[in-house]
Amino acid sequence: MPDDAAAATADEEETAPPGAEADEAPRRHGAPVTQGDMEVLHPSREELVDVACALRDEDGFAMCLDVCGVDYLTYGYRRALPEGIEPQRFEVVVTLLSHERRERLRLRVQVPAHDATCPSLFDVHPGSEAMEREVYDMFGIEFTGHPDLTRILMPEDWEGYPLRKDAAIGRIPVQFKATKDAR
């Protein structure tokens, strides 16, 4: 499955080389590319795993440095997204590293609030496991295909997702837990 996907995206790249059409944003492995402080790819949720896989196998981005979430609920400005990418409330930001090329690369995935799910990168980068759990814990974004999606930093019975912009600081009652049974 990953090989097929990689081949498919490679074909796409051949038929539409980056910057071939002046109007169209450049693409890499089928995902629109923008330049920030590093190269930024904007794959859709469906493309995410295939793009990460192609980047790993073809371009040497072998290490998943970081997975983090951003809640753009109260962001007042227009975000720097390429055309065709619909801004959504949540964004999953993945930072990849290639040791051979000595460069980092960022993937920004839009995740809508009404369906806060995102495919897990666990099969491509096992190291994303704890970081995806953290995003789930802090933002309530569910990673489909994650082997052990549980809260990691907050207590298991915590209600709400603390890093969401509608979870205010200082308004959370202090919670104590009673021991149910002595172990």
Add this chain to the structure above:
Amino acid sequence: MSVAGEVGRFTSEGGQEMAPRRAATADELLRELGATLRMSEADAADLVGEGPSEEQTMIINMGPQHPSTHGVLRLMLELEGETVLRSKPIIGYLHTGMEKTGEDLTYLQGPTNVTRMDYASPLFNELAFSLATEKLLGIEHDIPERAQWIRMLLTEINRITSHLLFLATNGMDIGAVSMMLYGWRDREEGLRVLEKITGLRMNHNFIRPGGVAADLPDGWRDDVLRFIDDVPASLDEYDVLLTGQPIYRERLQGVGVITAQEAIALGATGPILRSTGVEWDLRRDLPYLHYDEVEFDVIVGDYGDCFDRYAIRLNELRESIRIVRQVVDRMPPGDYRIQDKKVTPPPRARIDESMEALIHHFKIFTEGFKVPEGEAYAAVESPRGELGCYLVSDGSAKPYRMHVRGPSFVNLQTLPHMLRGGLIADAVAVISSVDPIMGEVDR
């Protein structure tokens, strides 16, 4: 999730805990076995139900209060006799929501917050945060030379103190209690130098967006040189005390082995990655500040075991001393922070004579300076690996989102791989060799 639900009814941490063997699914075994790199899902499915029965194994908790877990790390270990089968780190006991707090502090207050994350090497947190802020401001190439060299000087001294702390705790975990005393003693000398320069032993809040908080004090050169002249003699002592000692080697060699492929797949950085033979050091490979202008070697290991990780840190100390010596020689004159009126408050003397300067000063410290909207990621090579800071700005004076990629947090994922099949006594050595700082893991 069903497994989590089943366990959750009986335990306080619910699904975060390790499930009993009968409840382990193929997915979970795939992960627990550390086999994501080598084993297919079908192979893992075959394994379900195999292995020792539940009567022969026992799940025990190591931590959160255990001297060898360096804080409040809790490990659930499944033991068969003395052999560790599965294990799972459970974290979050030190979680204080520092990323959320960071969204409510200005960029000038930010370093005060992040410096408390990795409390054994606080200056690296401040540096990563400051570099990311400077990227957003677009002033990363305008930081004065002296400020950059001061940053290098401080972080390298901090690396020395952090690695000395590792040597101390590593020695104690293995049973070389005298090493504990020597390590803390030498670290204290380093902290004394840092205290003289920054005013504080730890949590300095000294490296700030735009430069550093103050110029180096009089006599800094003598203090720094005295410190780095003393350390090598101690390191030679440690070589006698630990490196060449057969008991110590027996405890560490061949214990907690991890391969380069595993380390890369799991996102491990720093000494863990280098112990597997991967030459990767951000200071050399993606240089920041002026690391491309100083000479030092990247230390790598061969076997990926605990001894390699110990030896790498011991020799990185020597490299850091080399760097500090070069920095002391080359310290340029000039400003210690950027003279950009938007970012830098006016000097104290100006406040007495100019009303505008007073207002400006007041504004910067109450409202903070505004940072253009955008996103930036900056990373430094902390003693534990790649310490990154990801900032999203919405154009206001506070970060819209502040995320720190803590190397300890990611490195902890290698524990189940390294512990598997070892003895429980070796678990102590393995945890110690990862050198996790829980403040950074939980943030």
